[in-house]
Amino acid sequence: MGSEVLVSIVIPTYQGEKFIKQTVESVMNQTYSNFELIIGDQNPDDETKKILKPFEHDSRVKIVNVPKGDGASTNWNYVSELATGEYFKLLPHDDILKSDMIQRQVELLNVNPKIGMTSSKREIISDHGEILKSNWGLDGIKHLTDGREVVRATIKKGRNVVGEPGSVLMRKSIFDQIGGWDFSHPYVVDLSTFFHILMVSDFIADDYNGVQFRVSQTQWSSVLRDSQSDDVIALNHQIAEIYPNFLSKKELFIGDSKAKLMALARKLFFIADALKQKK
Numbered sequence: 001m002g003s004e005v006l007v008s009i010v011i012p013t014y015q016g017e018k019f020i021k022q023t024v025e026s027v028m029n030q031t032y033s034n035f036e037l038i039i040g041d042q043n044p045d046d047e048t049k050k051i052l053k054p055f056e057h058d059s060r061v062k063i064v065n066v067p068k069g070d071g072a073s074t075n076w077n078y079v080s081e082l083a084t085g086e087y088f089k090l091l092p093h094d095d096i097l098k099s100d101m102i103q104r105q106v107e108l109l110n111v112n113p114k115i116g117m118t119s120s121k122r123e124i125i126s127d128h129g130e131i132l133k134s135n136w137g138l139d140g141i142k143h144l145t146d147g148r149e150v151v152r153a154t155i156k157k158g159r160n161v162v163g164e165p166g167s168v169l170m171r172k173s174i175f176d177q178i179g180g181w182d183f184s185h186p187y188v189v190d191l192s193t194f195f196h197i198l199m200v201s202d203f204i205a206d207d208y209n210g211v212q213f214r215v216s217q218t219q220w221s222s223v224l225r226d227s228q229s230d231d232v233i234a235l236n237h238q239i240a241e242i243y244p245n246f247l248s249k250k251e252l253f254i255g256d257s258k259a260k261l262m263a264l265a266r267k268l269f270f271i272a273d274a275l276k277q278k279k
């Protein structure tokens with residue numbers, strides 16, 4: 001690609017002042033350098049802009065003000081549309097990339113143009129950086145796999161096998177082809193979008209802890225957790241409707257049932273975490 005940017009990393013941030021510096025540093029410290037970093041600030045009244053100012057001197061970094069619009073959907077879409085790379089990653093403003101993650105994932109996507117996405121395992125960390133779980137994700141999926149089978153496995157397990165956006169590197173042309181982020185089910189916007197990509201492309205697993213995914217009481221997914229199972233079930237049925245004969249009634253029933261159980265488990269986790277923080 002010559003001097004063109006190969007990888008676009010976008011960070012939509014809102015009230016991100018607590019963790020944004022650590023997140024951006026994890027991008028700037030990558031062993032891979034042919035990337036652009038686009039940061040969308042949707043709350044210019046906090047300290048985020050001030051924290052980000054030292055990074056403006058790097059020509060790879062672009063910081064933009066994002067209109068309030070329709071909350072997260074405006075921010076995610078705004079920064080994603082600015083991405084110019086062949087490969088594309090949306091990184092939440094409180095997650096942390098391991099230093100060789102981009103290099104690994106670029107090499108995996110370079111294997112075959114039919115591969116639309118790769119995703120790594122991740123470490124789950126607390127607000128304070130404590131590792132709560134390691135080697136999380138992928139659930140036994142290894143190497144190159146038909147994307148449709150990854151969708152099927154995820155639905156049947158009732159949980160996000162693919163991972164959160166920070167785990168994933170996508171082929172931007174396929175992301176654009178499927179219409180970008182699918183906010184029809186807000187809680188699972190990432191998984192819904194990944195499903196649409198995987199239904200038309202292959203998947204290659206990155207069997208490595210490539211990112212630290214932070215869970216906290218203040219994150220958006222925590223706020224929406226009461227609607228988790230409803231959105232997951234709605235997504236399952238949307239896929240079944242768009243792609244007739246892809247899922248059996250039994251697979252759909254299993255997926256819906258497990259989605260409810262996973263929503264309960266997640267809720268109990270947040271309650272336990274809240275009680276722990278009060279001690």
